[in-house]
Amino acid sequence: MTTPVLEVADLSAGYTGAEVIRHISLTVGGGEVVTLFGPNGAGKTTTLRVISGVVRASRGRVLYAGRDLARTSPTARARAGIAHVPEGRGIFFGLTVAEHFRLGYRGARIDPRVVxxxxxxxxxxxxxxxxxxxxxxxxxxxxxxALARRPQLLLLDELSLGLAPLLVERLLPVVRNYAEDSGCAVLLVEQHVQLATEIADRCYVLSHGDIVLHETGARLAGNPGLLIASYVGQQSAGPGQQGDGAGSGG
Ligand SMILES: Nc1ncnc2c1ncn2[C@@H]1O[C@H](COP(=O)(O)OP(=O)(O)O)[C@@H](O)[C@H]1O
Ligand SMILES: [Mg+2]
Structure with a gap:
């Protein structure tokens, strides 16, 4: 098996003493789109923040192309090809579109043509x-x-928040195309279940800080009941089935 672009292993993290995510493990391979689902407060945003380095892990590891990021700053992670689009977009209202592509992290190469x-x-x-x-x-x-920096790992937090479904329908396939064209690994947090299962290779469901379901996008798209059951804590599939479904085993 090739080394995944992102491997999160036994990761726990939180804020001032309170653990928000506990012992979670997930992978995203090159060119793969993986969706992280879960109810509000489940720890999805926190998971992305630990991967981009904004929040520290209290236990476990984040590996990027096999390399442990524990001692890598958020800026160095960004320079190494990890792009994080946070909840609430992270753009500057006073700057023009073009000006956004002139602003980089130190040493980062920005290419507006990609955009x-x-x-x-x-x-x-x-x-x-x-x-x-x-x-x-x-x-x-x-x-x-984020694309203008030609990332190798793209973290997207709730792109569809406040957007009409029609716009999300246009946005998510562009992300999918970029992953396929470039080999970038994409980890997507998304509430729009139908679209996100359709474009995802695999999906994880996070609930109260634990991964409670791991499935292929195709299987979840065809069985929305699986996802609903995992949200309310009544999984119809046994643990073995879940693993097999997504080919997660290890
Ligand atoms: N900066 C913060 N300081 C303290 N607690 C936080 C902070 N950000 C999030 N939390 C708490 O961590 C938990 C998980 O939040 P979050 O990761 O944002 O969940 P999600 O993105 O799945 O809605 C929630 O209980 C939330 O209140
Ligand atoms: Mg969130």
């Missing part, structure tokens, strides 16, 4: 301030800004 290739709708809006874009355009900008 306009994947999001042609942004090109005519180059000189418009981000605060004057629609919600969907702002979200394209947030994702585009």
């Amino acid at each position: 306009y290739e994947y999001f042609p709708a942004l090109e005519p809006l180059k000189d418009r301030r981000a605060g004057l874009l629609s919600g969907g355009e702002q979200q394209m900008l947030a994702v585009g800004r």
